[in-house]
Amino acid sequence: MPSETDAKLLLIVDDEPAIVNMLDEYFQMEGYATACATDAEGALAEVRRVLERGRGVDLALLDVNMPGMDGFGLCRRLREVLSCPIIFLTARIEDADQLDGFSAGADDYVLKPFSLAVLGGRVRAHLAREARRDGGTASRSVSVLSDITIDYAKRTVEVRTQPAAGEGPGATAGGRASVRVDLTRTEFDIIALLSKHPGRVYDRAFIYERVWARDATGDPSIVREHVRRIRNKFEAAGARHEVIETVWGVGYRWAAR
Numbered sequence: 001m002p003s004e005t006d007a008k009l010l011l012i013v014d015d016e017p018a019i020v021n022m023l024d025e026y027f028q029m030e031g032y033a034t035a036c037a038t039d040a041e042g043a044l045a046e047v048r049r050v051l052e053r054g055r056g057v058d059l060a061l062l063d064v065n066m067p068g069m070d071g072f073g074l075c076r077r078l079r080e081v082l083s084c085p086i087i088f089l090t091a092r093i094e095d096a097d098q099l100d101g102f103s104a105g106a107d108d109y110v111l112k113p114f115s116l117a118v119l120g121g122r123v124r125a126h127l128a129r130e131a132r133r134d135g136g137t138a139s140r141s142v143s144v145l146s147d148i149t150i151d152y153a154k155r156t157v158e159v160r161t162q163p164a165a166g167e168g169p170g171a172t173a174g175g176r177a178s179v180r181v182d183l184t185r186t187e188f189d190i191i192a193l194l195s196k197h198p199g200r201v202y203d204r205a206f207i208y209e210r211v212w213a214r215d216a217t218g219d220p221s222i223v224r225e226h227v228r229r230i231r232n233k234f235e236a237a238g239a240r241h242e243v244i245e246t247v248w249g250v251g252y253r254w255a256a257r
Contacts, residue, residue, distance in 0.1 A: 019089075230243070
C-alpha cells in the first residue's frame with residue numbers, strides 16, 4: 001500500500017453523498033488518496049486545499065448533473081489549474097452532452113449506473129497512460145510535415161502561416177510566423193498516433209483503444225468529435241491543408257505531408 005504522499009490523488013465530485021461515499025471507500029481501499037465534494041464550490045475548495053499543500057490532482061471524476069454549477073462548468077474551472085485526466089460520470093449520452101463535455105476539457109465519460117470494477121479499470125488505464133506520456137519526454141523527437149511542426153516530447157504542435165503578400169516563396173524563416181495549436185491531451189495523442197504513420201488508415205475502434213488505453217468497445221462518437229475539434233483548431237491556426245482525412249467506411253489517416 002503506497003503512503004499517503006505517494007498515492008495517486010483522485011478528486012471525486014457528485015451531488016449524491018451516497019455515491020461520493022461509495023467511490024471514496026472503494027478508491028481508498030484500492031490504494032488511492034481522495035478529495036471529495038458534493039458540489040462545484042466544494043470541489044474548487046478541495047482543489048485549492050490540495051494545491052496549497054504542494055500536491056497535485058492526478059485524476060478527477062465529475063458528476064454532470066449537479067445543482068448550481070454543473071459538471072461542464074466545473075470542468076472548465078478545473079482546466080484553469082489542472083491538466084490531469086477528467087472523467088464525467090453521467091446518465092446522459094446525447095450528442096449535445098458529449099459536445100459540451102469535450103469542449104469543457106473532459107477526456108472521457110462513464111455511464112451511470114456503472115460497475116466499480118469497470119470504473120476502477122478505467123481510472124487505472126488513464127493513469128497508466130499519463131505515466132507513459134510523462135516517461136517518454138526524455139528524448140526530443142520532432143516531425144516537420146508540410147506547414148506543421150509536431151514536437152512529440154514537448155507535446156506541442158505549431159502551424160507556420162503563409163508568407164505575407166509580396167515576400168515570395170523564399171520567405172520561410174523571417175516572413176512566416178508559427179501559431180501554436182491549443183490541444184487537449186487526447187487530441188494530441190490522436191495526432192501523434194496518426195502523424196507517426198502518415199497515409200496509414202486507422203479505424204475508430206483502434207484509435208479508441210490506443211488513445212484511451214483500454215480494451216473496450218470503442219464509441220465512434222468520441223473519436224469523431226475529437227477529430228472534428230482537431231480539424232477546427234488547425235483551420236483556425238491557419239493550416240493550409242486538411243490534417244486528418246476521413247476514409248469513408250474505414251476510419252482516419254494523417255493527410256499532411
